[in-house]
Amino acid sequence: MAVNETLSPALRLLHLSAGLGGPVLAFALVFVLWAVLGAAQLVPEAIFPAPWSVWAAGREMWEGGTLAQDLGVSLGRAATGFAFGASLGIALGLLTGRVAVLRWLLGPLLMLLRPIPAIALVPLAIVWFGIGEGSKHFVIGYTVFLTVWFNTHHGVEYVPETYLRAARALGASRRREFLAVIVPAAAPHILAGLRLGVALAFLSLVAAELSGASSGLGFRLQEARQYLRTDRIFALLILLGGIGALADLIVGRIGRRIVHWQQG
Amino acid sequence: MSAPGDLRIEDITILFRGRQGPVTALPPTTLHLAPGSFTALIGPSGCGKSSLLNAIAGFLVPASGTIRLDGAPVTGPSARIGLIFQHYALFPWFTALGNVRFALRRFGLPRTEEIARARAALAEVGLGAHERKFPQQLSGGMRQRVAIARTFAGAPQVLLLDEPFAALDAQTRRGMQELMLEVWARHSATVLFVTHDVDEALLLADRVYLMSAGPGRLIADYVLAQPRPRSLTQDGGALLAIREEILARLHPQPSAAPSRSPGIVATCPERSQP
Numbered sequence: 001m002a003v004n005e006t007l008s009p010a011l012r013l014l015h016l017s018a019g020l021g022g023p024v025l026a027f028a029l030v031f032v033l034w035a036v037l038g039a040a041q042l043v044p045e046a047i048f049p050a051p052w053s054v055w056a057a058g059r060e061m062w063e064g065g066t067l068a069q070d071l072g073v074s075l076g077r078a079a080t081g082f083a084f085g086a087s088l089g090i091a092l093g094l095l096t097g098r099v100a101v102l103r104w105l106l107g108p109l110l111m112l113l114r115p116i117p118a119i120a121l122v123p124l125a126i127v128w129f130g131i132g133e134g135s136k137h138f139v140i141g142y143t144v145f146l147t148v149w150f151n152t153h154h155g156v157e158y159v160p161e162t163y164l165r166a167a168r169a170l171g172a173s174r175r176r177e178f179l180a181v182i183v184p185a186a187a188p189h190i191l192a193g194l195r196l197g198v199a200l201a202f203l204s205l206v207a208a209e210l211s212g213a214s215s216g217l218g219f220r221l222q223e224a225r226q227y228l229r230t231d232r233i234f235a236l237l238i239l240l241g242g243i244g245a246l247a248d249l250i251v252g253r254i255g256r257r258i259v260h261w262q263q264g
Numbered sequence: 265m266s267a268p269g270d271l272r273i274e275d276i277t278i279l280f281r282g283r284q285g286p287v288t289a290l291p292p293t294t295l296h297l298a299p300g301s302f303t304a305l306i307g308p309s310g311c312g313k314s315s316l317l318n319a320i321a322g323f324l325v326p327a328s329g330t331i332r333l334d335g336a337p338v339t340g341p342s343a344r345i346g347l348i349f350q351h352y353a354l355f356p357w358f359t360a361l362g363n364v365r366f367a368l369r370r371f372g373l374p375r376t377e378e379i380a381r382a383r384a385a386l387a388e389v390g391l392g393a394h395e396r397k398f399p400q401q402l403s404g405g406m407r408q409r410v411a412i413a414r415t416f417a418g419a420p421q422v423l424l425l426d427e428p429f430a431a432l433d434a435q436t437r438r439g440m441q442e443l444m445l446e447v448w449a450r451h452s453a454t455v456l457f458v459t460h461d462v463d464e465a466l467l468l469a470d471r472v473y474l475m476s477a478g479p480g481r482l483i484a485d486y487v488l489a490q491p492r493p494r495s496l497t498q499d500g501g502a503l504l505a506i507r508e509e510i511l512a513r514l515h516p517q518p519s520a521a522p523s524r525s526p527g528i529v530a531t532c533p534e535r536s537q538p
Contacts (some may be wrong), residue, residue, distance in 0.1 A: 166353040171343025171370035261356035
């Protein structure tokens with residue numbers, strides 16, 4: 001009964017608090033649960049380490065200097081792959097969304113390519129680019145590209161006819177119709193694609209680093225597995241989750257600023 | 265050649281592809297709009313009014329017949345034929361000023377002059393104070409005023425309006441009608457105005473065409489010489505007689521009771537064009 005009484009106001013608080021309050025509270029709850037589980041020592045540390053062990057493992061990696069280095073390498077790879085994939089995806093999507101022949105050709109192709117997971121590309125990437133940076137950039141770039149392309153294509157294809165008619169009746173040239181009407185009209189879709197692309201960049205980053213890397217967060221995960229350092233695995237997973245969420249938040253923020261008209 | 269804006273619709277037919285072959289959207293129709301005239305077109309839903317407007321605007325190609333503006337055939341959309349849509353069709357990524365500037369771009373003006381002219385156009389419709397606002401920050405009536413300013417800024421010779429005020433409340437609509445007449449008086453353009461509202465047609469137009477139910481033909485034509493601004497209650501007489509006649513033609517049953525609805529609308533309201 002006492003538990004119920006303390007929980008219900010907490011839950012109400014969770015509902016009430018918009019913005020950061022809610023998530024912070026949710027994390028606090030999960031953390032408390034985790035800590036209780038760890039303190040009770042129901043599960044061996046090697047399987048499910050307690051929060052303080054994970055914290056210690058994280059500090060250990062940080063103080064040893066590997067964490068910062070791995071983080072830098074991984075972020076660099078994600079950023080490079082993302083930059084390539086996103087720019088190519090936007091460019092191609094703008095083209096294929098407007099050109100009927102390409103639209104007809106690429107629709108089925110996209111259907112076939114989309115279900116292929118990033119990790120399935122790793123063998124091909126290694127054959128093509130070796131185990132150096134090239135193959136990582138390729139895997140990340142490709143997954144980002146596909147999503148950004150698809151979303152851009154879709155956004156451009158479904159630009160409301162009224163906008164195009166208004167633009168043409170106002171004497172807009174093809175060039176201006178494209179730059180001042182089609183691109184902004186498709187911008188919400190493009191930004192949604194970029195946001196998905198950021199998430200996918202992190203997913204495929206780990207896939208790319210799990211095989212044939214000698215640094216990076218994915219490599220460090222693999223290494224931790226070999227030494228059965230579950231505490232390190234947890235620390236790295238939490239870090240990956242945190243960076244991914246942060247990146248998503250940043251891209252979402254920037255996106256909302258750019259397509260300010262979407263939220264009325 | 266006479267003054268610009270002479271629009272001749274010569275025997276055009278509009279067909280749509282249906283599941284069982286072509287469907288007639290507009291049977292052979294001929295219409296001449298004199299330069300600077302203001303013509304209203306009233307008709308029930310699905311009578312082909314929007315198809316006719318779309319053909320004149322160059323958005324669809326008639327199956328037969330020609331549309332000529334000052335002698336030259338209309339082959340596609342151009343800045344010579346302006347449009348005002350029921351749902352404004354403003355670009356939400358541009359401010360009110362940006363929307364008007366979009367129409368001015370084709371003149372290739374220096375930046376400062378373009379801005380000055382856009383400002384003047386907004387001031388003309390009473391929106392001088394709102395130039396930095398985005399369409400979604402404006403009310404429906406204000407949005408339509410931006411659209412009017414934008415369309416006239418492009419200096420079209422022909423202006424097509426597809427139920428432009430149908431989405432507005434009665435009071436706003438009245439104000440918009442007056443504004444429309446004022447702006448039109450200052451810029452000369454040949455106007456074709458599609459509406460459901462018989463009163464609106466009688467207040468604005470100098471010629472009213474009536475279309476029958478779809479596929480619609482032009483079944484009646486009224487010339488209104490009354491000076492504007494008009495009022496149905498004060499000018500009474502002739503306009504009211506025409507109004508009765510139009511309503512009787514639109515609703516053939518003798519049950520036409522004008523007091524029932526304030527706007528006097530021809531049959532069911534039509535959805536906006538795509």
